[in-house]
Each structure stands twice: as C-alpha cells, then as structure tokens.
Amino acid sequence: MKNAASHVWRVCFFVPLFIGLFGGLSRAEDENTEPKLTKKPAVVEMVEADYPKALFDTGTTGRVELKITIDENGLVTEAEIHKGSGFAEFDSAAQEALYQFKFSPAHIDNEPAAIQIIYGYAFTIEHSVDERPVDLSLQSQPTGRLSGTVLRKGTREPVVGLTIRLPKLGREGMTDEQGLFSFDDLPVGLVIIELNDADHYNLEDEERIEAGKDVNVRYYLEPTGLNENQVTVVGRKLKKEVAKRTLTVQEIRKIPGASGDALKVIENLPGVARTALGLGGLIVRGSNFGDSAAVVDRHLIPIPFHFGGIRSVIASEMIDTIDFYPGNFGAEYGRFSGGLIDIRLRRPRSDRFSGRFEADIFDSGVFLEGPLTEELTIAVGARRSYIDVLIGTALQDIDDINFQTVPRYYDYQLILDYRSGRHQVRSFLMGSDDEMIFVLNEPPAGNAGLRGQLENKVGFARGYLSWTWRASDQFTNDLSVALGRNTLVLNFGPDIRVDNLAWQLTVREDMTYTVSDALKWRAGLDYDGFFGTLDLNLPLPPKEGGGGQQGRSYSSVDFIEVRRDFLLKNPAVWTELQISLMDKRLLVIPGFRGEYDLVIDDYILDPRLTARYGIVKESTIIKAGLGLFSQRPSPDETDADFGDPDINFERAIHFSAGIEQKLSDFIEIDLVGFYKHLYDLIRPVDQTGVNTSLDSAPERRLANSGTGRVYGMEVLLRHSPSERFFGWLSYTLMRSERRRSDAPGYRPFDFDQTHVLTILGQYKLTNAWEFGARFQYSTGRPQTPFVGSVYNSDSDSYEGIPGEVNSVRIPSYHRLDIRLDRNWIFNTWILSAYFEIQNVYNRSNPERLNPNYDFSSASYTSGLPIIPSLGIRGQF
Template sequence: MSLSRTPSIQRAVAPVLAALAALALTAATASPARAQQPAAVPVPPPPDATPAAPPGQPTPPRATNYAPPEYPPAAKAAGREATVTLQLDIDRTGKVMKAVVIEGAGDGFDESALAAADKLQFEPARRADGVATAARILYRYSFTLAPAEPTAPTGAGARTGAGAEATKTQRLSGVILAEGEIPLAGAQVTLTPAAGTAGTAGATGAAGAATQDGGPRALTTDETGVFSFADIAPGRYRVSITMPGFESLDVTEDVAAGEQVEIKYRLLPVGDGLEVVVRGERPPREVTKRTLQAREINRIPGTNGDALRSLQNLPGVARPPAIAGLLIVRGSSPQDTQTFIDGTPVPLIYHFGGLSSVVPTEMLEKIDFYPGNFGAQFGRGMGGIVDVALRSPKDDGIHGLAQVDLIDARVLVEGPVPFLKGVRFAAAGRRSYVDSWLGPALTAAGAGVTQAPVYYDYQFMVEADVTPSARLRLSFFGSDDALALLVDEPTPGEPALTGDIGLHTAFQRLQLRYDHELTDRDRLAGVVALGKEDLDFSLGPFYFQLDNLSLTGRLEYSRRVSTGVVFNTGIDMLVNAATVNLRAPVVGRPGEPPNQPFSTRPVQELSVTSTLYRPAAYAELELVPSPRARLVPGVRVDYAKDTQQWTVSPRFSGRYDILHGFPRTTVKGGVGLYSQPPQPQEAIPPLGNPGLRSNQAIHYSVGLEQDLTRQLEVSAEGFYKQLDSLVIASVAPDGVNTAYENTARGQVVGGEFLVKYKPDDRFFGWAAYTLSRATRKDRPDEPERLLSFDQTHILTVLGSYQLGHGWEFGARFRLVSGNLIAPNVCNVEDVTCDPARTNAIYHAPSGVYTPIPLSGPGTERLPLFHQLDLRIDKRWKFKHWQLSAYLDVQNVYNNQNTEGVSYNFNYTTRQYISGLPILPSIGVRGEF
C-alpha cells in the first residue's frame, strides 16, 4: 500500500487525533539629482538622507554619491532648462548595470544625464527580510540654471528701518516625503500669500526664484526632500506641491509673528508615476490572493503571535472544532486544502490542538492564501492553497532572539557565514513545555492524562548569492508532536478498549531552492525536496503505523514575450514510497448484531509497502492588454499512478480596473476545473478500490474591489463550487472491507466581504464576513445534507493600534455559527424532541449500551460561538538590542462556548461540552 498523499492521510485522521488530544515597495523615487552652473559646487546627498524603512518593510535603492551631469554648453547659452528621466537597472551590489532614457529633453541633456548615471553608486534595494536584491528605478536629473543674485529693492517698494525687520523674522520650512518616509528630491513647492499678507522675501532649497514682495515664491526640494522659505511676513499662505508621478497637494498654512513653522508633507503616487520596482515581486495570477504583512501576522490578538494561526481570521476560513488545528476553507474538508513551505508540500500546518504552527513567525517572509480559483501552478486539491515563504537570513551581522511564554520557548540565530562572501545562515528551534507542569498537575489530581502534548520544530538554512541575479538556498526543517493518555478503565460502550492511547506524528524536509533572473525577460525558479513522514497511532491493542519517504520537485520558467505578455510553464512532481502496518477491528460481518461494540469485533492485520508517483505539467499566459486589464488563461495536466488516470484542468481568471489609479475600482472573476486524487487508503488494495477516479470541482467566482481612502479598501466576492465524483465509503458486500465509490455530488455557495485598513504608522485592522452553505448527496437516491464543516455565518473584527512609547494594543471579536454534529440523543429544548425515544441497545455479551444514531452526519448545529480576545505589547529599545513583552488573553469574558455533546452510560441524557475558558498567555522576547 502506497501513501502518496501522506499529507492527506494525516489530515483525514486529524479530527480523530485532535479529539484525543483534547483530552503578508512603497511607490517612491530615487533621490533625484540636479545639475548646476559650473561655478556652483554640487553637494552629494548624505549617506543617511533616506531614512531606514520600518523593520519588516522593503527598501528601495539609496544613492550613496552624487554624480553631477555636465550642463550642455549650447543649452546653457540659450538659457534653457530641462528634466531627463532615466530608467536604471541596479544589481545586488548597488552598481548601475544599465541606463535608458524614459523622458528625454534633447539638446545634449539626454547624453549628459546618461554619462552621469554611469558614475552613480547605490546602497542596493532590500526585501522585507533585509536581503539585497536587484531593482529597477526611475531616476531624474533636473538641469536648472541658478538665478541671478537679487538686488536690493529701491524706491517706494523698499522697506527700511525696524518696521521692516519686525515683519520678516518668520520661516516656513518642511520636508516632502512619499509613502514609506522616502524623501522626494526635486519636488516643486510654491508659496502664495493670501489676501492681506505682506508676502515673502526669500527661499532656499534645491532651486529658488525670488519675485517682488507679495507675489508667489517657488523652489524645488533638495536631495533630502527639504525646502525652506525664510524671512516671510506673518499671515496665511497657500502651499502648492507638485511632483511628476505624484498627486499634487494644496494646503493652507498660518504663520504667526516670530514663528518658525516646520511641516512634513506626504505625496501619494498616481497612475504610472515614478516608482521603484523590486524584481521578483509579481502580481497575483489568481482571482483572490490575500497576503499578510509582517506587522499584521505577529500582532493579531488571539493568535499568541503565531503567523499561520492568523489565517483563521481571513474571509472564507471556518473556525475549526476546539483544539483541532484544522484549516477549513470555503466549506471544504481539511484534506482538500494544500499547504506548502517554500513550494514544498507538508502534511501539517499546525501542531496538536492548533496551539501554534509548525513554522515560527520569526522565520516567515510572507503568507500567501488562495481560498479558491488558484492558478495552474497548484494542483491535487480542490479547496484552498496556503503558500508559506521563508525569509532570507540577514547579512548585516549576527542577529538572534529568544522568547519564552506559557506554551513554548524558541531561539533564533542568523547572520553571514564567516569567511564566505555572500553566504548567510539561519538556525531556529522551538519546544513546548506544557508537559513539564500540566502533566504532573493532572496526575496529582487523579486525571487519566500521564503526558501532556509535546511538540517541537526546527529550521536551518544556508543561502548564497551565486551571481548578482541568482540565489541558492539549502534548508532543513521539520516538526514533531507526541501525546500519551492512560485508560485505567474501559470507556462506556467499549469494554475491550483498555491500555494506553498514543499518538506521534513527525515530518522532515531537506530542500534545495534556486532562483535565477536569467535576463531581463527570463526567469527560472526551482525547488526539490526529500521528505520523511512518520505517523504512529495506538488505541489499546490496535495500532496504525505509517513510514513514508517522498521526493517532490517544482520547476518553473517564465518568459516576458513582449510588452504585456508573460508566459509561465512548469512541472510539478510527487513520488512516494510508503509502508503501512495496521491492526484494527473489521467493520462488521454479515449476521452480526449491529450494536456490537467496536472493540469486540474480529481483528484484521495488514502490512503493505508500495511506491507511486503523481507528475504534472502546466502552462499559463499573463496578458496585460492595457494598464486596466489583466487576463490569465492556463491549463494543468496531472497523472495519478494509483488510479492510472490523466486529468486536464483548464483555468481562467481576469481583473479589470473600472477606475484606474485612485480611487481604484476593480472587478474580477474566474472559473477553473480542479482535480483531487483519492486518498491512498481509498484507491490502493486491499483496503481501497483501484477503479476510483479523482474528485472533481469547478470553481466559479466574481468580485469587486474598491478603494475608499488611501488606507481603507473594501472587497466583495461571490463564489460557487460544483463538486462531482466525490469519493464516499460504504461497507463492502463481504462485510469486512470498506468499499469506495465516486457517487457523491455537492455544492458550496457563498459570499465573502472584507473591509480592510492597511497598516500605517500606528493602526491596522479589518472586518471579514463570510456567508456560505455547503451541501452534498452521497447517492442520487439519497437526500441532500450539509457537509460536516459547513458554517453559515463567520464574522471576524480585529484591529491593533500603536499607542506610542513602545506600547501596542489589539482586540479581536469572532461570531461564528456552531459546528455540526451527528447526535445520538435529541436536544430536549427542541420542540420535535421525543423524550420516549429508544436511544441505545443493550449488548448482553459485553454488558454495555451501544447508541442508535438519532440522525445522520451534520444534522444538528451546536449553539452560536462568540469570543473576544485582547493583546497588549510593550517594547523597550536599547543601543544594541531590544526587549519586548506581551499579554495575549483569549476568551476575555469567559464565554462557555459549546464544542460537543457527551452522553451518560445508557444514552438517556446528554449535556454540552464547553470549550476553553479564559486563557491568558504571557511572553517575553529579547532580540539583537
């Protein structure tokens, strides 16, 4: 028996195992330069002219020198001024590799600007993780003739004496910035006195023009974005700021007598303005791609600072059963959603109970989440996609951190590898220690738990810049979880079930990743990984053991064919060699009473070894026929050896800006076919049916995105999933094995709504609401029923605000429909409940009662879930390190949310099982 979809097997048993356990660049310009008369001495911009971006934010290239262009003699003699905009390609070392004129001026200005650009040096662009990267920027040279020295006014207009001095001691100065606190050099600033204001006398900046008192004054900002109007009269002024590629700004300022006014203005980019484009950041190929930024993923309340747990707050993601740690997307089963780490599939995304993810936040660059209609590069799943990107290690010295909270402890060390230029490393590890205090406490209290859940994970990587445009990374990461319970007495209804209950699951990946910008038009990216998975589950005398070795690989080639046309093609390979050992009761034999306890049935033992593979290939076109439109047609071809089936999956998505620029209005939509092979145990003999076909789903979606302000955006998306050829299980005619067949059909229909405030200097937050209904029919002649993970209403509202002085406060509120159950006893509060119903049959040989199900799966919904979580962070910064602490409180008002139902020994009564009470967590972190 081969388990090529080992991740799917582990996800398939996740609900059972969990029950036992309960027991995401700024649009900016480079600092433009300007040419002066030869007599003027150009001043290079200071090395720190561009302030450092906030931690976790990408930074554009920063000029480290100033190369003044030569003023063309003929143009100078004619008194002509001009501006030349260049496109510069800057490599990872900060060297200008290529310069192209984008907006020329002729008369020798273009040639002079190109010659000067070759002498420029830059601090290279850096990604959010701090690693240098190649970039393309627009760089502007302004050729301006210095004005003649103004002469002192004479006659009636001249001011003399103390009265004149008294009116000219004020100053209005400031700095012009783009988003991300990037200074804008060369911005035009005009100061116009309002009626009744005496006027201005002088201005300083990159270039200034003086006029008679009472008239407008104009200047351009210097290399640091600074301007200054000196010696102005008290009164009201209109300040007008213009900059190519940015929206103009008009404001009114009041200047009082003796006042020195300093103001910071921010310009917003518009259309196709001057911008810095960091290579490697590409627009989404899917209808909906939600990317969480660094500040968002580790500050969301209720997640204990865990990035991957923040996915549960996004539209379309359902709340999993208590401590299950499952990812349920748009009504689909957990095994329908694929999870990747740097392009390599992994079987688990969360540790036991969902307390934390298998990759700590500190190692993440971003999380891309696709709830549906994902592109052709992803397959073998019909739910959603979670693609986690590990960040590159820092290369500016040795850095590290250590964190301790009530759940686990972690460490991280990273930096350059000594004596190896361009090589950097990172090593991290984490271990829970709940077992060290919870286990002994429960044992002393007489509980049956002898060992609390224990988990640990680890990550190690070495990364090198093979060339300025190629990067190679070797990574090793893994996860391990273990749980042990002791059953002192048989459970009600299962007299033969005694002994230990144990669960252990682990996986490791040795991964090699390569990214190469071959040319300006060609890109190659590949990843290959060797993997190992172990799953051991024991239940008294029964057990299930899995040992699996895997080889996975992805290789993608991208070619920019022409302007607005990009072609992507790739291969996706999965190979598994698995061994399974099983000892478990049979389902039931013909003639046996239906109420026989599970543990007293005859036992079967199996040991199967097999190898299989599932290769795939895909191709996509990214078409941009206009700046407003983007179309992505694609197709994927998969083959599954276990079912010997080929599947062809065409897909299409598109976006169109009804309003381009700000405020942007975008419509989007997509349709695609998605195939998911059967679970290995469903298709491989002796347990499975080799004649099965792949599960099929067609995704439809249409949506709208609207900018309300620069920070606030809203989106709405309707989706429909048509499910066909779904695999279901039934008892085989021999009464021993389980039969599988492709007879089920279903559908999921719903809508997602998101109001999001994008992170600014102090605040981020969003409100997400999902309305959906997921149903299926197991066979054509059977009634339609709700899917097990259907949740009608999902509302999440959260936000986090930086109070200043290192303090940050956040809150999250959730309101969710209750989970579905298959009851054995009716709810007495239901008017249709029959208290006289027979709920169980007495089994004389074992002396226990076995339940008679009241109804089928998912026929009763538990009460509404609601919960408030709060988080407070405090950070202290020192010269070479910083210390932070946080308090994360879940279920602040201690709501007794219902997570299940329990029954008495003879199934005559029942009661609700409450979830976790108020749960505070305190953590401390130090980093350098």
C-alpha cells in the first residue's frame, strides 16, 4: 500500500516549540546564552506512512498532528500524538512514519541543536501518478525544468520546508534551507504551481515550461502576520525565578504609548509603579527608584533612559531578550536591593545585510546588521532627537525661560560578534548623551537666588568585550569586561555645581558546569571598580520622605562643597546549584552571594533560594523564593563631607510565592504575592537636614537608621501573540511603607500606589491594519502637605512648614492611549507607519502638589496633555 502511493503526505504546519516553553522544567538549557533559532529544521528524507487499508477502502481521510523532537543530528527521537485524527490507525501509522523521517537539524545560535516542533501529517486519497491515465504522446515529447526560490515578502528570508505542488501533474516538492526548489522532467507547456504554507498566504501561479530549458522563478510569499515574535526566543531559557517576565518583539513594537521602545514596555508590567513626570527610573515593588538597575549582557549601565524616561538608551533592534525581575533574582546579580532589568543583546544576522530606519516626533534612528565574514557579524545603530530642531525656535523664549540648547539626546551602539566552533567573542560599544541648557530669567516666586543658567549634561560611553567558551557539553565559561566613562554636569546659577567624570570598570567571570541531568552548578566572580572626581557644590539632596527639608527656600539650604577624587572597589563572588527532582517537576535553586566593599570596609553574605514545582507539568506551576539582597551606598553617600563614610549596606529580605496557570494555548495567568522587609536604609541623621553641631561639619550626616516594609500581590493575565491578537492585564495591589528608627510607626513611601492597573491589547484587523489600545490607572502618590510658613526677611522668601510626611495623596492617575498601525509589505522591504494618540481623553493627571509662594495654598502640576504622534519605519 505504501508504494502504491494512493495518498499524499503534506506538511500542514510547522511550528517550532522550544523545549520548556511553557513548563520551564525541562532539560538541556544553557543559561549562559540567550538561545536563538537561527535555522529551522527541514525535511530531507520523508517516509510515507502506510495508509490503513480498511480506511483507504472506505475512502476515509484524516489528519494527525504530532509533537516531534528532532535531535541535533536531524533524527526524530520522539513523536507524540499532539492532536489525533480520530482513528487510531491513522495516528499510529503517522507516528511510525515520522520516526523514520530525517531532517536537516535546527540551528540555535548557529549550532545544531535539538528542537521540538508540531508536524501535521494528512492522509488524503487522490489519483496517484502511477494510476493516472498515461498519455503516450507526452512521454515522447521533450521536457524542461522548473526551479526557483521562495522568499518571505518584505524580509526576503527563505521560506524553508514549504510544499510546492504541481496539481495537474501530481508532482510535489519542498523548499530547502535556502528556500530553493526544483522539478525536473516537466512536460513542455503551462504548469500550475501551488505554494501552501500555514504561515503565509497561499500562492497559485502558472509558468510555461520550455523544452530543454530551466525556467527559474522567484516567489515572494506574504506572511499571514509579521510574526516578529518568531525572531525572538522567549522561553527556552530555564524559568527558575519566582517572577520573571519576558516579552516578545511583536509585543514591544505595537504597545500603545511605548513608541516601540523595548525598555519602556516594562512600565506596563506588574510590580512597576508610576514615577512622576520627568523623573524616570523604575519604582519596582515599592523600592526607591535608585534601588533597581539595568544590565546589558550582565554589566550595569548607568542610566537606562534619556532625560528620565523619554526613550531608552539602546536601540530595540540590538536586543534579544529583556527579562524583568521585580524581585528574588538570582545570586549572579547584586549591588541593588530592588528589581532588575536583564537585557541581552542578540547576534547580528549572519545570512545577509538588513537594516531599518525609523522616525517619529521625538527622534530618528538607523540600524544596520549583517555578516562581514562567515564567522564575524556586525550591527550598528544610532539615534538622535530633533526636538531642538523642530521646536527649538518656539522654545527659545517662553515666558521666563530662555532655552540656549533645547533638550536633545543621542545614542549609538556597535556590535561585533565572532563565532567559531565552541568560541564566541563579542565586542560591544554603546554611548548616550543628553544635554539641555536654559536660562531662568526671572527667579521663581520666593526664591530670589534661584536664577541664571541651568546646564545639564548626562552621558556615558561603554566598551564591552566578552568571550564565551563552550569547552564541552557540560562546561561553559564566560569572561567579560566592560570599561566606560560617565559624565554628569548640572550647573545652575552661581551656586549649584555638579561636574563629575567617573570611570567604571566591571569584570565578570561566570561558569556553568552540568554535573548531570538533575544537577547544574553555576558560579562566578564579579568586580565593580569605580573611580573619578567628585566635584559638587550642592545642598544635601532630599532623601525619600523629604521631612524637614521640604519647603525650604533656596536661600536657606546648606550648600556643601566637595572636590575630591574617589575610588570604589567592590568585588563579589556568587554561586548557585540548580537541582531537578521528582522527574524534573521540582526545581530547587539555592544560591549565595558575597560582596566586599573597600570604601565602607564591610562585606555582606546574601543567601538566596528559589523553587518551582510543576503540579501539572507545563500547565500549573507553583513557585516561591526567599533571599537577602544588599545595596552598597553610592559615592556621594560615603563621602566624608557630602555623606558619611561610616554608613553601611542597605538590606532587603525578599519573599515571594505564586502560581502560574496555563488556561489555554495562548492564555496564562501568573499570580504572585510578595513581602519585602527593608532595613539599614540610609537616612539623614537629623530629619531636618540641619547641622546642629557647632563644627562646620557634623559628626554624622547619614546613618543606616531606616526600615521599611512592602507587601502586596501581582497579577498578569496574558494572551500571547496569536495570529490576530495579543494583550495583557497587569494589576498590582501593594503597600510600601517606611519608618525612621525613632518614629512611632510606619508612613507611606513616597511612591506608594495601592492600585496599579494596565490593560492593553493589539488586534490585527487585516494583514495591513492593526489597532491597539492601552489603559493605565494608578492610585495617586502620597505627598506631604504644608501647614504654614515663616516669612524669611533675610532673603525675601518663605520657609514652608511641612505637616505629617506623606499624609495626603494626589488624585489618581489614569489615561488611555490608542494606536493604529499600517504595514505595506513589498517584495524586498516593509514600510510601517503608526498613528498614536496618548491620553486620548486629555485627562489632566496631577503629578505633584505644588504650593504657592507662601505655602498658603497649593495646586497640582499636571502631566502631559493629549499628544497625537506619527511614526514611520522602513526595514529591509
């Protein structure tokens, strides 16, 4: 029956499913790299299944979906029925045949690797070639050849494993890894060609075959969706943390209000509270905004955003994955007690050069990537704002502010990636620069001394070099070093001066040893050196809670001048075990991190533990984590004049527990409860900030005297990108409080927000049009009211008398953003445009309680009004 070929097999669809995508309790993960599918598997040897005779005789047809595992040699090692045909005979026949298939192996990070896919096998009854009526006249006529390439429209990527049918002739073929196909010995004349693929719109064409000639064709298949998420591996990395959220490129690109900016999307995830307009930073699970950090390929970047949040400092195209940890992150990271953003860069594409250009109302950016040699690839990107060019003239003289340099920023990146055998060497250069200069012609009310030129420059440059050596299947070593320069200039009038230059050197040595399927050992060394010049003339910056410093007139602040070099050295060591138990349903990760800080001459030992257990494998996971997290003081905090050399690490105990439930193929819910105990928080010795000593400098300015507690729950109900829709609901219920050691009770944290809700979604109306919307709501932030004031005759200003700290709240924040995307897919490039409206109903969101000149009344500073914007993007 098999050879009679009275049926045809057909690849119905072909979906890579990475091992551990949903369950996270699987095998063979290498966590030292972010794996990326660089080549799909393709059938190189197919075996037709035996058509069950009884079914064939009755004309019964059927279709079986199998989940098959293809090893690194292209052999099928597992074939499970994913969706049966309803006939056991079909299922077993297909299963038996699939075990005999041979594929070209999938490549992950350009190396052969095991992969799991869904494979469709159809049993249909047609006239076989052998059974067709034989036209003897045709057999005697000359023949020709048809060959060609099938490429994806827009991106020109080869379409691999595509079935090409010549229905009139009963011939079928399949595209190879380069998208190539060919048919020999075709009869002369017109042939009809059908191209069928689940990810693309079907195509039917006809070609004229000529005798003795090779007719070469090229087809561009339009994808049913842009499916940008396919280029990003989202789940293969072992899920081991209690709450790690990973986003796909498609989600990042289309979320309203984020303007396609990868890092800004994080603001929409659970655990992240709103900061005030222009303040930037991330408030993660009730920690202060300086307590969370962003790392790029494991090395810290000083600031993740331009001008406190307008844009991230790194092009989204450079990014492979962004993992956001609101807490309980692994022992490999430290020095911060809040959350962590782990940005991993991707390897530039190695098959051909491609690029993109994009522009919107804020800035324009270009990006280009491709291979220089077989082993060496390159990617370059740059972006510059043009707020200064477009609206600079309009801003030149608004009321009392004269802009000399309207806010402008730029950033740049360069990746050189070399891979050969088991070695990978990557060089990465990035930099960012923000500048704004304006003159305050008239001082603000009640602050006669606050006038003059405000000059603000923030920039950094970083050079990274990393070497990854996969010595064996068991052992991988990563050595990386980053050296960079940070510049910070903030001059205001004759008094306020910050002019600092610092160099930062970070070195990491990380290794992974797979002892067995059930045990993996990871360890590393981590050094952070920071040296530069501290040149300041500033009042003590307000600490969280403000206290008595609030309401001071400019003339009454106590300026401190510091001019000295500083050197910080902070070596660390970390290790963790990954123990898989109970048939890999239970994963336990005990970890440990030790740090020593040479400036404060103290060390910390932070134990950490996380565990995940699959109640129902791949669909119901419970998880929990407990750990100690420490944060060293910043250089200004340990300065003898500006801070206090005797202060110590700030500490936090993180506890979280939760459950992940997969509700359907696309929908899952993640529920996490958390509690954080904060202690040894750095606080001013005197809450008023007043030096009551008679010396010029007090004995102590700061002390580790604050405590805090944060508790709440996070919900993420997420619909992963499907053919037409993606979206999520993110909700955080939280209480974050602080207490001074001498205070009777806790008070709300500056950015405490009881409810934070984000609902967003994007729907594909047609292949060209997409619509998205985002709604955000958050409880108003606490503020400290003023209960009176004293007129300061010395300076003609008013000294506000603050009331109970954070005892009132500004009204809640909410807004709606919408976005409409239009795609034009040409054969060799794609043009996209979007129209976005932020704050659709023009909500006047209060951002800050703003007292009048004598503190007798207050009004709210409002946030951004309705902002329509337009952006375009071209890529090839």
